[in-house]
Amino acid sequence: MERKHFLKSLLVGAMSTPVLLSACGKEDDVTPTPDTTGGTGSGSCTVAPTETEGPFPTKVPASYVRSDIRDNKSGYAMAAKITITNSSCVPLAGALVDIWHCDAEGNYSEYGGTGMQSTNYQSVHFLRGRQTTDANGLVTFTSIFPGWYSGRATHIHVHVYSASGQSLKVTQIAFPEGTGTAVAAVNGYTKGLNGYTTNAQDNVFSDGVAQELATVTGSTSAGFELSISLAVPA
Template sequence: MERKNFLRSLIIGTVSTSVLVDSCKKDTDAITATGSSTTTSSSTTASSSSSSSGSSTCSVIETETEGPFPSKTPASYVRSDITDGRTGYKLTAKFTINNSNNSCNPLSGALVDIWHCDAEGNYSEYGGTSMQSTNYTSVHFLRGRQTTDANGLVTFTSIFPGWYQSRATHIHVHIYNAAGTSLKVTQVCFPEGTGSALLAVNGYKKGMTGYTYNAQDSVFSDDSAGLELATVTGNTTDGFVLSITMSIPA
Protein backbone atom coordinates (compact mmCIF):
# COMPACT_ATOMS: atom_id res chain seq x y z
CA MET A 1 0.00 0.00 0.00
CA GLU A 2 2.77 2.38 0.88
CA ARG A 3 4.54 1.58 -2.41
CA LYS A 4 1.28 2.29 -4.33
CA ASN A 5 0.83 5.65 -2.65
CA PHE A 6 4.44 6.50 -3.32
CA LEU A 7 4.09 5.75 -7.07
CA ARG A 8 0.85 7.72 -7.18
CA SER A 9 2.56 10.74 -5.64
CA LEU A 10 5.29 10.55 -8.27
CA ILE A 11 2.73 10.57 -11.12
CA ILE A 12 0.82 13.55 -9.68
CA GLY A 13 4.06 15.41 -9.19
CA THR A 14 5.06 14.79 -12.80
CA VAL A 15 1.70 16.01 -14.12
CA SER A 16 1.81 19.11 -11.91
CA THR A 17 5.30 19.95 -13.10
CA SER A 18 4.21 19.49 -16.72
CA VAL A 19 1.27 21.85 -16.26
CA LEU A 20 3.51 24.39 -14.57
CA VAL A 21 6.04 24.23 -17.40
CA ASP A 22 3.29 24.65 -20.02
CA SER A 23 1.87 27.61 -18.12
CA CYS A 24 5.27 29.28 -17.96
CA LYS A 25 5.78 28.63 -21.67
CA LYS A 26 2.51 30.35 -22.56
CA ASP A 27 3.41 33.32 -20.39
CA THR A 28 6.83 33.47 -22.02
CA ASP A 29 5.30 33.34 -25.50
CA ALA A 30 2.95 36.14 -24.61
CA ILE A 31 5.78 38.29 -23.32
CA THR A 32 7.94 37.49 -26.33
CA ALA A 33 5.16 38.34 -28.76
CA THR A 34 4.59 41.65 -27.02
CA GLY A 35 8.21 42.54 -26.45
CA SER A 36 9.52 41.05 -29.71
CA SER A 37 12.50 39.61 -27.85
CA THR A 38 13.28 36.81 -30.29
CA THR A 39 14.09 36.72 -33.97
CA THR A 40 10.92 34.80 -34.78
CA SER A 41 8.72 37.19 -32.81
CA SER A 42 10.42 40.22 -34.33
CA SER A 43 9.69 38.91 -37.81
CA THR A 44 6.07 38.35 -36.86
CA THR A 45 5.79 41.80 -35.37
CA ALA A 46 7.41 43.40 -38.40
CA SER A 47 5.10 41.50 -40.69
CA SER A 48 2.14 42.59 -38.62
CA SER A 49 3.36 46.16 -38.65
CA SER A 50 3.86 46.04 -42.40
CA SER A 51 0.41 44.58 -42.88
CA SER A 52 -1.09 47.23 -40.65
CA SER A 53 0.73 49.95 -42.55
CA GLY A 54 -0.43 48.56 -45.86
CA SER A 55 -3.97 48.36 -44.56
CA SER A 56 -3.92 51.93 -43.29
CA THR A 57 -3.02 53.25 -46.72
CA CYS A 58 -6.18 51.58 -47.99
CA SER A 59 -8.44 52.43 -45.06
CA VAL A 60 -11.75 53.84 -46.21
CA ILE A 61 -12.08 57.49 -45.29
CA GLU A 62 -14.88 58.25 -42.84
CA THR A 63 -18.34 59.33 -43.90
CA GLU A 64 -19.31 62.74 -42.58
CA THR A 65 -22.31 65.01 -42.83
CA GLU A 66 -22.73 67.25 -45.86
CA GLY A 67 -23.37 69.99 -43.34
CA PRO A 68 -25.99 72.69 -43.66
CA PHE A 69 -24.51 74.22 -46.83
CA PRO A 70 -24.17 71.57 -49.61
CA SER A 71 -24.14 72.64 -53.25
CA LYS A 72 -27.72 72.76 -54.51
CA THR A 73 -26.97 71.82 -58.13
CA PRO A 74 -23.37 70.52 -58.17
CA ALA A 75 -23.54 69.32 -61.78
CA SER A 76 -23.87 72.98 -62.80
CA TYR A 77 -20.38 73.83 -61.56
CA VAL A 78 -18.00 71.68 -63.57
CA ARG A 79 -14.87 73.81 -63.25
CA SER A 80 -11.38 73.61 -61.83
CA ASP A 81 -11.16 77.25 -60.72
CA ILE A 82 -13.84 77.75 -58.10
CA THR A 83 -12.61 81.11 -56.78
CA ASP A 84 -15.43 83.01 -58.51
CA GLY A 85 -14.21 86.42 -57.39
CA ARG A 86 -13.56 85.65 -53.73
CA THR A 87 -10.40 87.15 -52.28
CA GLY A 88 -7.93 85.29 -50.09
CA TYR A 89 -4.65 83.41 -50.21
CA LYS A 90 -4.48 81.13 -53.22
CA LEU A 91 -5.04 77.44 -52.55
CA THR A 92 -4.41 74.64 -55.04
CA ALA A 93 -6.36 71.64 -53.76
CA LYS A 94 -5.44 68.16 -55.01
CA PHE A 95 -7.62 65.17 -54.22
CA THR A 96 -6.55 61.64 -55.18
CA ILE A 97 -9.32 59.05 -55.06
CA ASN A 98 -8.54 55.33 -54.71
CA ASN A 99 -10.89 52.36 -54.92
CA SER A 100 -10.72 50.28 -51.74
CA ASN A 101 -12.60 47.50 -53.56
CA ASN A 102 -9.82 47.26 -56.14
CA SER A 103 -6.62 47.02 -54.07
CA CYS A 104 -6.73 50.79 -53.62
CA ASN A 105 -5.89 51.43 -57.26
CA PRO A 106 -6.73 54.91 -58.59
CA LEU A 107 -10.41 55.46 -59.29
CA SER A 108 -10.74 57.19 -62.66
CA GLY A 109 -13.93 58.74 -63.97
CA ALA A 110 -15.32 59.60 -60.53
CA LEU A 111 -17.10 62.89 -59.97
CA VAL A 112 -15.66 64.94 -57.12
CA ASP A 113 -17.57 67.91 -55.71
CA ILE A 114 -16.02 70.25 -53.17
CA TRP A 115 -17.27 73.33 -51.35
CA HIS A 116 -16.06 75.49 -48.49
CA CYS A 117 -16.54 78.88 -46.88
CA ASP A 118 -14.82 82.12 -47.90
CA ALA A 119 -12.24 84.10 -45.92
CA GLU A 120 -14.96 85.48 -43.67
CA GLY A 121 -16.56 82.12 -42.98
CA ASN A 122 -19.56 82.49 -45.29
CA TYR A 123 -20.96 80.02 -47.84
CA SER A 124 -22.43 80.84 -51.20
CA GLU A 125 -26.01 79.78 -52.03
CA TYR A 126 -27.09 80.42 -48.43
CA GLY A 127 -27.60 83.28 -46.01
CA GLY A 128 -30.06 85.75 -44.60
CA THR A 129 -30.73 83.48 -41.61
CA SER A 130 -29.57 83.17 -38.01
CA MET A 131 -27.09 80.52 -39.16
CA GLN A 132 -25.47 82.91 -41.67
CA SER A 133 -26.58 86.52 -41.61
CA THR A 134 -24.89 87.62 -44.85
CA ASN A 135 -27.12 86.71 -47.79
CA TYR A 136 -25.25 84.89 -50.57
CA THR A 137 -28.19 82.91 -51.94
CA SER A 138 -27.72 84.21 -55.50
CA VAL A 139 -24.00 83.46 -55.92
CA HIS A 140 -22.03 80.23 -56.18
CA PHE A 141 -18.43 80.89 -55.17
CA LEU A 142 -16.08 78.21 -53.84
CA ARG A 143 -18.06 75.29 -55.24
CA GLY A 144 -17.02 73.02 -58.07
CA ARG A 145 -16.91 69.61 -59.68
CA GLN A 146 -14.15 67.74 -61.49
CA THR A 147 -13.76 64.21 -62.92
CA THR A 148 -10.81 62.13 -61.73
CA ASP A 149 -8.14 61.31 -64.29
CA ALA A 150 -6.32 57.98 -64.80
CA ASN A 151 -4.42 58.61 -61.57
CA GLY A 152 -7.60 59.27 -59.61
CA LEU A 153 -6.65 62.94 -59.32
CA VAL A 154 -8.67 66.13 -59.45
CA THR A 155 -7.22 69.61 -58.91
CA PHE A 156 -9.07 72.78 -57.92
CA THR A 157 -7.90 76.37 -57.72
CA SER A 158 -9.48 78.15 -54.76
CA ILE A 159 -8.64 80.28 -51.75
CA PHE A 160 -7.59 79.17 -48.29
CA PRO A 161 -10.84 78.74 -46.34
CA GLY A 162 -11.65 80.94 -43.39
CA TRP A 163 -13.50 79.69 -40.33
CA TYR A 164 -16.75 80.17 -38.51
CA GLN A 165 -17.94 79.54 -34.98
CA SER A 166 -17.73 75.99 -33.60
CA ARG A 167 -15.93 74.53 -36.63
CA ALA A 168 -12.28 74.00 -37.53
CA THR A 169 -11.17 75.05 -41.01
CA HIS A 170 -12.38 72.40 -43.45
CA ILE A 171 -13.43 71.47 -46.98
CA HIS A 172 -16.47 69.36 -47.83
CA VAL A 173 -16.11 66.57 -50.40
CA HIS A 174 -18.81 64.50 -52.11
CA ILE A 175 -17.74 61.74 -54.51
CA TYR A 176 -19.99 60.03 -57.07
CA ASN A 177 -19.38 57.35 -59.66
CA ALA A 178 -19.63 58.21 -63.35
CA ALA A 179 -23.34 57.35 -63.31
CA GLY A 180 -23.97 59.86 -60.53
CA THR A 181 -24.43 57.38 -57.68
CA SER A 182 -23.14 58.73 -54.38
CA LEU A 183 -20.06 56.88 -53.12
CA LYS A 184 -18.81 58.98 -50.23
CA VAL A 185 -19.49 62.22 -48.37
CA THR A 186 -16.65 63.39 -46.15
CA GLN A 187 -14.69 66.41 -44.95
CA VAL A 188 -11.04 67.40 -44.98
CA CYS A 189 -9.25 69.19 -42.14
CA PHE A 190 -6.02 71.18 -41.99
CA PRO A 191 -2.79 70.65 -40.01
CA GLU A 192 -2.34 72.86 -36.97
CA GLY A 193 0.54 74.05 -34.85
CA THR A 194 3.80 75.90 -35.29
CA GLY A 195 4.75 76.46 -38.91
CA SER A 196 1.35 75.40 -40.24
CA ALA A 197 -0.46 77.17 -43.06
CA LEU A 198 -3.39 77.60 -40.70
CA LEU A 199 -1.35 79.84 -38.39
CA ALA A 200 0.27 81.64 -41.32
CA VAL A 201 -3.17 82.64 -42.62
CA ASN A 202 -4.18 83.42 -39.03
CA GLY A 203 -7.90 83.51 -39.70
CA TYR A 204 -7.56 86.44 -42.11
CA LYS A 205 -9.11 89.53 -40.48
CA LYS A 206 -10.84 87.49 -37.79
CA GLY A 207 -7.63 86.19 -36.24
CA MET A 208 -7.75 82.97 -34.23
CA THR A 209 -9.55 84.14 -31.09
CA GLY A 210 -12.42 81.77 -30.48
CA TYR A 211 -11.20 79.31 -33.12
CA THR A 212 -12.24 75.65 -32.78
CA TYR A 213 -9.27 73.33 -33.28
CA ASN A 214 -9.51 69.81 -34.73
CA ALA A 215 -9.40 68.17 -31.30
CA GLN A 216 -12.54 70.04 -30.25
CA ASP A 217 -14.30 70.01 -33.61
CA SER A 218 -17.59 68.08 -33.75
CA VAL A 219 -16.48 66.25 -36.91
CA PHE A 220 -12.73 65.80 -36.44
CA SER A 221 -12.45 65.27 -32.68
CA ASP A 222 -12.61 61.49 -33.02
CA ASP A 223 -9.86 59.36 -34.59
CA SER A 224 -11.12 60.12 -38.08
CA ALA A 225 -8.96 63.24 -38.29
CA GLY A 226 -6.02 61.00 -39.14
CA LEU A 227 -7.55 59.96 -42.45
CA GLU A 228 -9.18 63.31 -43.11
CA LEU A 229 -6.09 65.38 -42.36
CA ALA A 230 -4.60 66.89 -45.52
CA THR A 231 -1.01 67.86 -46.21
CA VAL A 232 -0.67 71.60 -46.76
CA THR A 233 2.49 73.34 -47.96
CA GLY A 234 3.34 76.82 -49.21
CA ASN A 235 3.15 80.35 -47.90
CA THR A 236 1.02 83.49 -48.01
CA THR A 237 3.12 84.99 -50.83
CA ASP A 238 3.10 82.13 -53.33
CA GLY A 239 -0.04 80.44 -52.16
CA PHE A 240 -0.68 77.02 -50.62
CA VAL A 241 -1.03 73.48 -51.95
CA LEU A 242 -3.35 71.03 -50.24
CA SER A 243 -3.01 67.31 -50.99
CA ILE A 244 -4.95 64.34 -49.71
CA THR A 245 -5.54 60.75 -50.84
CA MET A 246 -8.93 59.21 -50.11
CA SER A 247 -9.82 55.55 -50.35
CA ILE A 248 -13.48 54.77 -50.96
CA PRO A 249 -15.45 51.66 -51.98
CA ALA A 250 -16.53 51.90 -55.61
Protein backbone atom coordinates in the same frame (compact mmCIF):
# COMPACT_ATOMS: atom_id res chain seq x y z
CA MET B 1 -20.75 50.63 -42.26
CA GLU B 2 -21.16 54.36 -41.87
CA ARG B 3 -21.07 55.26 -38.20
CA LYS B 4 -21.04 59.05 -38.15
CA HIS B 5 -24.40 60.78 -38.16
CA PHE B 6 -25.63 64.32 -38.12
CA LEU B 7 -27.07 64.88 -34.61
CA LYS B 8 -27.87 68.51 -33.98
CA SER B 9 -27.09 72.12 -34.84
CA LEU B 10 -25.52 74.39 -32.24
CA LEU B 11 -26.36 77.96 -31.32
CA VAL B 12 -25.12 80.75 -33.56
CA GLY B 13 -21.93 82.41 -32.24
CA ALA B 14 -21.56 86.04 -31.43
CA MET B 15 -20.31 86.79 -34.92
CA SER B 16 -23.50 85.46 -36.55
CA THR B 17 -21.56 82.85 -38.43
CA PRO B 18 -22.82 79.30 -39.01
CA VAL B 19 -22.27 76.69 -36.36
CA LEU B 20 -22.10 73.05 -37.35
CA LEU B 21 -23.33 70.05 -35.88
CA SER B 22 -22.51 67.30 -33.50
CA ALA B 23 -21.38 63.95 -34.82
CA CYS B 24 -20.03 60.79 -33.31
CA GLY B 25 -18.19 57.63 -34.28
CA LYS B 26 -15.71 57.13 -37.07
CA GLU B 27 -14.38 54.21 -39.05
CA ASP B 28 -11.08 52.67 -37.95
CA ASP B 29 -8.14 55.04 -38.36
CA VAL B 30 -5.48 53.53 -40.60
CA THR B 31 -3.44 55.84 -42.81
CA PRO B 32 -4.06 54.91 -46.46
CA THR B 33 -1.09 54.01 -48.67
CA PRO B 34 -2.48 54.41 -52.16
CA ASP B 35 -0.87 53.39 -55.41
CA THR B 36 -1.16 56.54 -57.55
CA THR B 37 0.62 55.17 -60.61
CA GLY B 38 -2.58 54.25 -62.42
CA GLY B 39 -1.74 50.55 -62.25
CA THR B 40 -2.84 47.74 -59.97
CA GLY B 41 -3.06 48.73 -56.33
CA SER B 42 -1.28 46.93 -53.53
CA GLY B 43 -2.13 46.82 -49.86
CA SER B 44 -5.27 48.15 -48.24
CA CYS B 45 -6.63 51.69 -47.96
CA THR B 46 -9.11 52.41 -45.19
CA VAL B 47 -12.22 54.04 -46.58
CA ALA B 48 -12.59 57.68 -45.55
CA PRO B 49 -15.10 58.26 -42.74
CA THR B 50 -18.54 59.51 -43.66
CA GLU B 51 -19.32 63.03 -42.48
CA THR B 52 -22.31 65.33 -42.74
CA GLU B 53 -22.60 67.33 -45.97
CA GLY B 54 -24.82 69.91 -44.26
CA PRO B 55 -25.87 72.47 -43.54
CA PHE B 56 -24.57 74.14 -46.72
CA PRO B 57 -24.24 71.51 -49.50
CA THR B 58 -24.11 72.57 -53.14
CA LYS B 59 -27.69 72.74 -54.39
CA VAL B 60 -27.07 71.74 -58.03
CA PRO B 61 -23.56 70.22 -58.14
CA ALA B 62 -23.67 69.22 -61.81
CA SER B 63 -24.00 72.89 -62.75
CA TYR B 64 -20.49 73.71 -61.49
CA VAL B 65 -18.13 71.58 -63.55
CA ARG B 66 -14.99 73.70 -63.26
CA SER B 67 -11.53 73.61 -61.74
CA ASP B 68 -11.26 77.30 -60.76
CA ILE B 69 -13.91 77.84 -58.09
CA ARG B 70 -12.83 81.27 -56.78
CA ASP B 71 -15.43 83.46 -58.51
CA ASN B 72 -13.32 86.52 -57.62
CA LYS B 73 -13.39 85.80 -53.89
CA SER B 74 -10.37 87.32 -52.17
CA GLY B 75 -8.02 85.23 -50.08
CA TYR B 76 -4.68 83.45 -50.20
CA ALA B 77 -4.39 81.26 -53.30
CA MET B 78 -4.66 77.51 -52.77
CA ALA B 79 -4.46 74.57 -55.17
CA ALA B 80 -6.37 71.55 -53.85
CA LYS B 81 -5.18 68.20 -55.22
CA ILE B 82 -7.42 65.28 -54.24
CA THR B 83 -6.71 61.68 -55.22
CA ILE B 84 -9.54 59.15 -55.07
CA THR B 85 -8.81 55.42 -54.71
CA ASN B 86 -10.78 52.31 -53.87
CA SER B 87 -10.17 50.28 -50.72
CA SER B 88 -7.43 48.31 -52.50
CA CYS B 89 -5.56 51.58 -53.15
CA VAL B 90 -6.28 51.47 -56.89
CA PRO B 91 -6.76 55.00 -58.31
CA LEU B 92 -10.38 55.54 -59.32
CA ALA B 93 -10.60 57.09 -62.78
CA GLY B 94 -13.77 58.81 -63.99
CA ALA B 95 -15.18 59.55 -60.53
CA LEU B 96 -17.04 62.80 -59.96
CA VAL B 97 -15.67 64.89 -57.11
CA ASP B 98 -17.58 67.86 -55.67
CA ILE B 99 -15.99 70.22 -53.15
CA TRP B 100 -17.24 73.28 -51.31
CA HIS B 101 -15.98 75.46 -48.48
CA CYS B 102 -16.48 78.84 -46.84
CA ASP B 103 -14.82 82.11 -47.85
CA ALA B 104 -12.25 84.12 -45.89
CA GLU B 105 -14.98 85.50 -43.62
CA GLY B 106 -16.50 82.07 -42.92
CA ASN B 107 -19.54 82.43 -45.19
CA TYR B 108 -20.93 79.98 -47.76
CA SER B 109 -22.43 80.77 -51.12
CA GLU B 110 -26.00 79.66 -51.96
CA TYR B 111 -27.12 80.36 -48.37
CA GLY B 112 -27.60 83.21 -45.93
CA GLY B 113 -30.04 85.73 -44.59
CA THR B 114 -30.93 83.40 -41.72
CA GLY B 115 -29.81 82.65 -38.20
CA MET B 116 -27.29 80.14 -39.49
CA GLN B 117 -25.57 82.77 -41.65
CA SER B 118 -26.54 86.43 -41.54
CA THR B 119 -24.78 87.47 -44.75
CA ASN B 120 -27.03 86.64 -47.68
CA TYR B 121 -25.21 84.83 -50.49
CA GLN B 122 -28.18 82.85 -51.80
CA SER B 123 -27.78 84.09 -55.39
CA VAL B 124 -24.05 83.36 -55.85
CA HIS B 125 -22.05 80.15 -56.11
CA PHE B 126 -18.44 80.84 -55.11
CA LEU B 127 -16.06 78.18 -53.77
CA ARG B 128 -18.04 75.26 -55.16
CA GLY B 129 -17.05 73.00 -58.03
CA ARG B 130 -16.97 69.58 -59.64
CA GLN B 131 -14.20 67.74 -61.47
CA THR B 132 -13.76 64.23 -62.93
CA THR B 133 -10.77 62.20 -61.76
CA ASP B 134 -8.05 61.40 -64.31
CA ALA B 135 -6.34 58.03 -64.84
CA ASN B 136 -4.44 58.56 -61.58
CA GLY B 137 -7.61 59.28 -59.62
CA LEU B 138 -6.63 62.96 -59.32
CA VAL B 139 -8.66 66.15 -59.43
CA THR B 140 -7.22 69.64 -58.95
CA PHE B 141 -9.13 72.75 -57.92
CA THR B 142 -7.93 76.35 -57.84
CA SER B 143 -9.39 78.04 -54.78
CA ILE B 144 -8.52 80.18 -51.77
CA PHE B 145 -7.51 79.08 -48.30
CA PRO B 146 -10.77 78.64 -46.32
CA GLY B 147 -11.62 80.91 -43.44
CA TRP B 148 -13.32 79.64 -40.29
CA TYR B 149 -16.57 80.13 -38.43
CA SER B 150 -17.76 79.53 -34.90
CA GLY B 151 -17.86 75.89 -33.85
CA ARG B 152 -15.79 74.46 -36.73
CA ALA B 153 -12.13 73.96 -37.55
CA THR B 154 -10.89 74.87 -41.03
CA HIS B 155 -12.28 72.28 -43.45
CA ILE B 156 -13.39 71.40 -46.98
CA HIS B 157 -16.44 69.30 -47.83
CA VAL B 158 -16.09 66.50 -50.40
CA HIS B 159 -18.74 64.38 -52.11
CA VAL B 160 -17.53 61.59 -54.41
CA TYR B 161 -19.77 59.93 -57.01
CA SER B 162 -19.18 57.11 -59.45
CA ALA B 163 -19.06 57.94 -63.16
CA SER B 164 -22.73 56.93 -63.35
CA GLY B 165 -23.68 59.35 -60.56
CA GLN B 166 -23.97 56.92 -57.65
CA SER B 167 -22.97 58.49 -54.35
CA LEU B 168 -19.84 56.78 -53.00
CA LYS B 169 -18.74 58.96 -50.10
CA VAL B 170 -19.49 62.23 -48.33
CA THR B 171 -16.57 63.31 -46.18
CA GLN B 172 -14.50 66.32 -45.12
CA ILE B 173 -10.87 67.43 -45.31
CA ALA B 174 -9.09 68.65 -42.18
CA PHE B 175 -6.06 70.96 -42.02
CA PRO B 176 -2.89 70.59 -39.92
CA GLU B 177 -2.78 73.07 -37.04
CA GLY B 178 -0.18 74.61 -34.76
CA THR B 179 3.07 76.52 -35.11
CA GLY B 180 4.44 76.58 -38.65
CA THR B 181 1.23 75.38 -40.32
CA ALA B 182 -0.78 77.13 -42.99
CA VAL B 183 -3.63 77.65 -40.51
CA ALA B 184 -1.24 79.60 -38.28
CA ALA B 185 0.19 81.57 -41.21
CA VAL B 186 -3.24 82.60 -42.50
CA ASN B 187 -4.24 83.41 -38.91
CA GLY B 188 -7.94 83.53 -39.66
CA TYR B 189 -7.51 86.39 -42.13
CA THR B 190 -8.88 89.55 -40.48
CA LYS B 191 -10.64 87.56 -37.72
CA GLY B 192 -7.50 86.12 -36.19
CA LEU B 193 -7.73 82.82 -34.33
CA ASN B 194 -9.31 84.03 -31.10
CA GLY B 195 -12.25 81.69 -30.58
CA TYR B 196 -11.08 79.26 -33.27
CA THR B 197 -12.22 75.64 -32.85
CA THR B 198 -9.33 73.19 -33.22
CA ASN B 199 -9.58 69.75 -34.82
CA ALA B 200 -9.47 68.18 -31.37
CA GLN B 201 -12.48 70.26 -30.26
CA ASP B 202 -14.38 70.10 -33.53
CA ASN B 203 -17.69 68.20 -33.51
CA VAL B 204 -16.78 66.43 -36.76
CA PHE B 205 -13.03 65.88 -36.34
CA SER B 206 -12.67 65.37 -32.58
CA ASP B 207 -12.73 61.57 -32.89
CA GLY B 208 -9.71 61.56 -35.18
CA VAL B 209 -8.59 62.83 -38.58
CA ALA B 210 -6.24 60.06 -39.75
CA GLN B 211 -8.01 59.63 -43.10
CA GLU B 212 -9.02 63.27 -43.44
CA LEU B 213 -5.89 65.28 -42.63
CA ALA B 214 -4.39 66.92 -45.71
CA THR B 215 -0.80 67.87 -46.37
CA VAL B 216 -0.61 71.63 -46.86
CA THR B 217 2.54 73.39 -48.07
CA GLY B 218 3.36 76.88 -49.28
CA SER B 219 3.03 80.39 -47.88
CA THR B 220 0.75 83.40 -47.87
CA SER B 221 2.95 85.09 -50.47
CA ALA B 222 3.46 82.15 -52.83
CA GLY B 223 0.11 80.46 -52.24
CA PHE B 224 -0.66 77.09 -50.72
CA GLU B 225 -0.97 73.56 -52.08
CA LEU B 226 -3.22 71.02 -50.39
CA SER B 227 -2.93 67.32 -51.20
CA ILE B 228 -4.81 64.34 -49.85
CA SER B 229 -5.76 60.80 -50.88
CA LEU B 230 -9.24 59.59 -50.00
CA ALA B 231 -10.37 55.97 -50.35
CA VAL B 232 -14.01 55.26 -51.18
CA PRO B 233 -16.04 52.02 -51.29
CA ALA B 234 -15.75 51.29 -55.02
